Amino acid sequence: MSYQWRTVFEYLPEFLDAMGLTLWITLQAFLLALVCGLVAALARNSRWVMFRLLAGAYVEVIRNTPVLLQIFVVFFALPSVGVRLDAVTAGVVAIGVNVGAYLCEVFRAGISSVARGQGEAAQVLGLSPRQTFASVIAPQALRNVYPATVNNLIQVLLGTSLLTAIAVPELTGVATVINARTLLFVQVFALTLLLYLILSNALSFAAGLLGRVMFKPALDQARPGLWPLRRTRPSAIPVEVSS
Amino acid sequence: MNWQLIWISLPQLLRAFLLTLELAVVSIIGCTVIGLLVGGLRTVRLRIVAGLARAYVEVFRGSPLPITLLFVYFGAALYLGYSSNVFAAAAVGLSVYHGAYVAEIFRSGIQAVPSAQREAAQTLGLSAMQTFRFVVLPQTRRIVFPPLIGQFISLIKDTSIAFVIGLVELMKAGQAIVDRTAEPIPIYLTIAALYFVICYPLSLWVRRNERKIVPA
Amino acid sequence: MTATANGATIGSNVQLRAVTKAFGAVEVLKNIDLEVEDGEVVVLIGASGSGKSTLLRIMSGLETADSGQVFVGGIPMHEPKRAPEIRGHVGMVFQQFNLFPHLNAMGNVTLALRKVLKMSTNEAEAVALKALTRVGMQDRCENYPSQLSGGQQQRVAIARALAVNPRIMFFDEATSALDPELVGEVTSVMRSLATEGMTMVVVTHEMGFAQRTADRVVFMDDGVIAEQGTPEQVLQNPQHPRTQQFLARVFEA
Numbered sequence: 052m053s054y055q056w057r058t059v060f061e062y063l064p065e066f067l068d069a070m071g072l073t074l075w076i077t078l079q080a081f082l083l084a085l086v087c088g089l090v091a092a093l094a095r096n097s098r099w100v101m102f103r104l105l106a107g108a109y110v111e112v113i114r115n116t117p118v119l120l121q122i123f124v125v126f127f128a129l130p131s132v133g134v135r136l137d138a139v140t141a142g143v144v145a146i147g148v149n150v151g152a153y154l155c156e157v158f159r160a161g162i163s164s165v166a167r168g169q170g171e172a173a174q175v176l177g178l179s180p181r182q183t184f185a186s187v188i189a190p191q192a193l194r195n196v197y198p199a200t201v202n203n204l205i206q207v208l209l210g211t212s213l214l215t216a217i218a219v220p221e222l223t224g225v226a227t228v229i230n231a232r233t234l235l236f237v238q239v240f241a242l243t244l245l246l247y248l249i250l251s252n253a254l255s256f257a258a259g260l261l262g263r264v265m266f267k268p269a270l271d272q273a274r275p276g277l278w279p280l281r282r283t284r285p286s287a288i289p290v291e292v293s294s
Numbered sequence: 295m296n297w298q299l300i301w302i303s304l305p306q307l308l309r310a311f312l313l314t315l316e317l318a319v320v321s322i323i324g325c326t327v328i329g330l331l332v333g334g335l336r337t338v339r340l341r342i343v344a345g346l347a348r349a350y351v352e353v354f355r356g357s358p359l360p361i362t363l364l365f366v367y368f369g370a371a372l373y374l375g376y377s378s379n380v381f382a383a384a385a386v387g388l389s390v391y392h393g394a395y396v397a398e399i400f401r402s403g404i405q406a407v408p409s410a411q412r413e414a415a416q417t418l419g420l421s422a423m424q425t426f427r428f429v430v431l432p433q434t435r436r437i438v439f440p441p442l443i444g445q446f447i448s449l450i451k452d453t454s455i456a457f458v459i460g461l462v463e464l465m466k467a468g469q470a471i472v473d474r475t476a477e478p479i480p481i482y483l484t485i486a487a488l489y490f491v492i493c494y495p496l497s498l499w500v501r502r503n504e505r506k507i508v509p510a
Numbered sequence: 511m512t513a514t515a516n517g518a519t520i521g522s523n524v525q526l527r528a529v530t531k532a533f534g535a536v537e538v539l540k541n542i543d544l545e546v547e548d549g550e551v552v553v554l555i556g557a558s559g560s561g562k563s564t565l566l567r568i569m570s571g572l573e574t575a576d577s578g579q580v581f582v583g584g585i586p587m588h589e590p591k592r593a594p595e596i597r598g599h600v601g602m603v604f605q606q607f608n609l610f611p612h613l614n615a616m617g618n619v620t621l622a623l624r625k626v627l628k629m630s631t632n633e634a635e636a637v638a639l640k641a642l643t644r645v646g647m648q649d650r651c652e653n654y655p656s657q658l659s660g661g662q663q664q665r666v667a668i669a670r671a672l673a674v675n676p677r678i679m680f681f682d683e684a685t686s687a688l689d690p691e692l693v694g695e696v697t698s699v700m701r702s703l704a705t706e707g708m709t710m711v712v713v714t715h716e717m718g719f720a721q722r723t724a725d726r727v728v729f730m731d732d733g734v735i736a737e738q739g740t741p742e743q744v745l746q747n748p749q750h751p752r753t754q755q756f757l758a759r760v761f762e763a
C-alpha cells in the first residue's frame with residue numbers, strides 16, 4: 052500500500068464514526084419522511100378543502116425548491132422565529148420534511164393504482180369502507196409503493212451529505228476536513244465514495260430482504276446481482292397501470 | 295424583519311441567479327449527451343463495455359453529488375492549478391452525476407417499447423437501424439420526455455450544491471447576504487421564489503404528460 | 511331466508527320498476543322493468559354498451575338508479591339509507607375476476623367470513639373449504655391468484671361469492687376474459703349452481719349456456735329491454751329486428 056493510502060487509512064476510525072452518524076441521521080429522517088408523507092397523502096385526499104390546499108402547497112413548494120435551501124431555512128431562519136435546533140436535528144427535520152413531500156405522491160399513486168374492481172368486490176362481499184381499506188386496499192398499496200419507498204430511503208441517505216454545509220460531522224463533512232488536513236483528495240474522496248456505496252447498497256439489500264419476508268406472493272424483484280441497489284430500485288420509467 | 299432587503303439585494307441575487315441558470319443549461323446539455331452515450335453503451339453486446347457503463351450508472355446513483363463535485367473540483371485544482379474554473383468544475387460534476395440518471399431513463403425508455411413492436415417491424419422487412427429509427431425511437435420519445443424533464447428539474451435544484459465548492463451561484467450569493475445582514479427570512483423567501491418560478495411550470499408539464507403510473 | 515342486522519328478512523327475488531340511469535348526458539338505462547323470481551335463472555344478452563353491466567351493478571348495490579324502484583330480496587335499493595343492507599347477501603362475479611392478489615385462494619374466500627360474519631379462523635376455513643370444493647378448487651387453497659389460470663381464478667371468485675351464502679348471484683361476463691378452452695370449467699360450475707336452485711342473473715355471450723340453462727332470456731338494446739322469453743322464444747324465434755340482428759352477428763362469429 053502506498054504511503055498516501057496508509058495516511059488516509061489512519062483516519063479510518065473517524066470515517067467510521069462519520070458513517071455511523073450518517074446512518075443514524077438517515078434512519079431518523081426517513082422515519083420522519085414516512086410520517087410526513089402519510090399525513091400529507093391523507094390530507095391531500097381529505098374531504099376538507101383546507102387540508103387539501105395545505106398539503107398541496109407543502110408538496111409543491113418542497114419539490115420545486117432545493118433541499119439545501121430547506122436545510123438552511125431550518126437551521127438559519129427558524130431561530131429568528133424562536134425555533135432553535137442543533138445542526139443534526141435541523142438536518143433530520145429538513146431532509147425528513149423534504150423526502151416526505153416525495154413520499155406523499157408515492158403513497159397517493161400507490162392507493163389510486165389499486166384496481167377499482169378490488170374495492171367493488173369487497174363492497175359486494177359486505178366489507179365496510181374501513182374494512183375494505185384495511186384488508187384489501189392498504190395491503191396492495193403497500194406492495195405497490197414498497198420499491199419507490201426504498202428508493203426514497205436511498206435519497207435520504209444521499210441527501211444527508213448536504214449537511215456538511217451546516218457543519219454536521221457526517222461522512223461528507225468529515226471527508227472534507229480530512230482532505231483539508233492531508234491534501235490527499237483522491238484517496239480521501241475515493242474512500243468516502245466507497246463508504247457511501249457500501250451504505251446505499253447495504254440499505255437496499257436489507258430492504259430487499261425485508262420485502263421478501265413481508266410480501267407474499269413475492270414482489271417482482273430482479274434477480275439478485277452484484278448491485279443490490281438495482282433490485283429494489285424502481286425503473287426510471289413508471290410501469291403503466293393495468294386496469 | 296427587514297422586507298426592504300429584498301429590493302436592495304434583488305439585483306445581486308438576480309445576477310447570481312443568471313449564473314445558476316447558465317450552469318443549469320450547460321449541465322443539462324452535458325448530462326443529456328453523457329446519458330445518451332452511456333445509455334447506448336449499456337445495450338452494446340460487448341460485455342466489458344456494457345459492464346463499465348452499468349458500473350458508471352451504479353456508482354453515481356449510489357453516492358451523493360457533493361462527493362462528485364469535490365472530486366472534480368480538487369482534481370481540476372491539482373492538475374490545472376487553483377485558478378481553474380469553479381464554474382467548469384461544477385458543470386462537469388453535475389453533468390457526470392446526472393448523466394448516470396439520464397442514462398437509466400434512456401435505457402428503460404427503450405426497453406419500455408414492447409418487443410412485439412420490434413418483431414412486427416422486422417417482419418415487415420425493416421432493417422435493425424430502420425426499426426430503431428422509425429418504430430422504437432418515436433415511441434421512446436413520448437415515454438422518455440416526462441422523466442427526463444423531471445431529472446432536469448432535479449438538476450436545476452442541484453446547482454445549489456455547487457455551494458460546497460464555493461461557486462457563487464444563487465444559494466451562495468444569498469447566504470453571503472444572510473451572513474452579512476442576519477436577515478435570513480426575506481432572503482430565503484426570494485431565493486425560494488426564484489427556483490420555484492423555474493421549476494414549478496416544468497413540474498406541471500411533467501405531471502400532465504407522465505404516464506398514469508403505479509409508482510414502481 | 512336470511513336475516514339482516516336489523517332483523518328484516520332477505521328473499522331471493524328481484525323487482526325493478528321503471529328504472530333509469532344516466533352517466534352525464536348519456537342515458538344508459540331507460541325505464542327498465544324486470545322481475546326475477548326465487549330460484550330463477552335469467553340470462554341478459556345484448557350488444558356491448560347496451561347497459562347490461564349497469565343493470566347488474568344497480569342490483570348488487572354498486573350503483574344507484576336515478577329513478578324508479580329496485581327491490582332486491584325485498585330490500586328497497588332506491589332508498590340510500592337501506593341499500594347497504596344488501597351487502598353480503600348477494601354475490602357478484604366479475605369479468606376480471608377481481609380476486610385479491612395479496613391473498614391466496616383460502617384467504618380470498620375467508621376474508622368476508624372473518625370480517626363480516628365474524629367467524630373464527632377455523633370456522634371460516636371450514637366454510638371456505640366447502641365452497642372451494644363446490645367449484646373443484648379444494649386442492650389449490652394455498653395458491654395465490656397469480657399462480658392460477660384464468661378459469662381457476664374465476665372458480666375461486668365464485669367460491670368467494672358463494673361462501674357468504676348469498677341469496678342471489680350476479681355474473682357479469684364471467685367467461686369473457688378466459689381462453690376458449692377454459693370457458694367450460696366455469697360454465698359447468700355455473701350450471702351446477704343453477705341446478706341446485708340458486709337465483710341467478712347472468713350476463714354472458716355464451717349462447718350455449720343461455721340455451722341450456724336459462725329459464726328466461728332477456729335481450730337488452732340501447733338501455734331498454736327489447737325482448738324477453740324462454741330461450742326457445744328469444745334465441746330460436748326472435749321477434750324484434752334488433753334481436754335478430756344481434757343473434758345473426760353472434761352466431762356468424
Ligand SMILES: Nc1ncnc2c1ncn2[C@@H]1O[C@H](COP(=O)(O)OP(=O)(O)O)[C@@H](O)[C@H]1O
Pocket residue numbers: 533536538556557558559560561562563564565
Ligand atoms: N361509470 C361510468 N361513467 C360513464 N359512463 C359509463 C359508466 N359506466 C358505464 N357507462 C356507459 O354506459 C353505457 C352502458 O355500459 P354498460 O352497462 O357497461 O354496458 P354493457 O355491460 O352492456 O356493455 C356505455 O355507453 C358506457 O360507456
Ligand SMILES: [Mg+2]
Pocket residue numbers: 562563564682683
Ligand atoms: Mg359489461
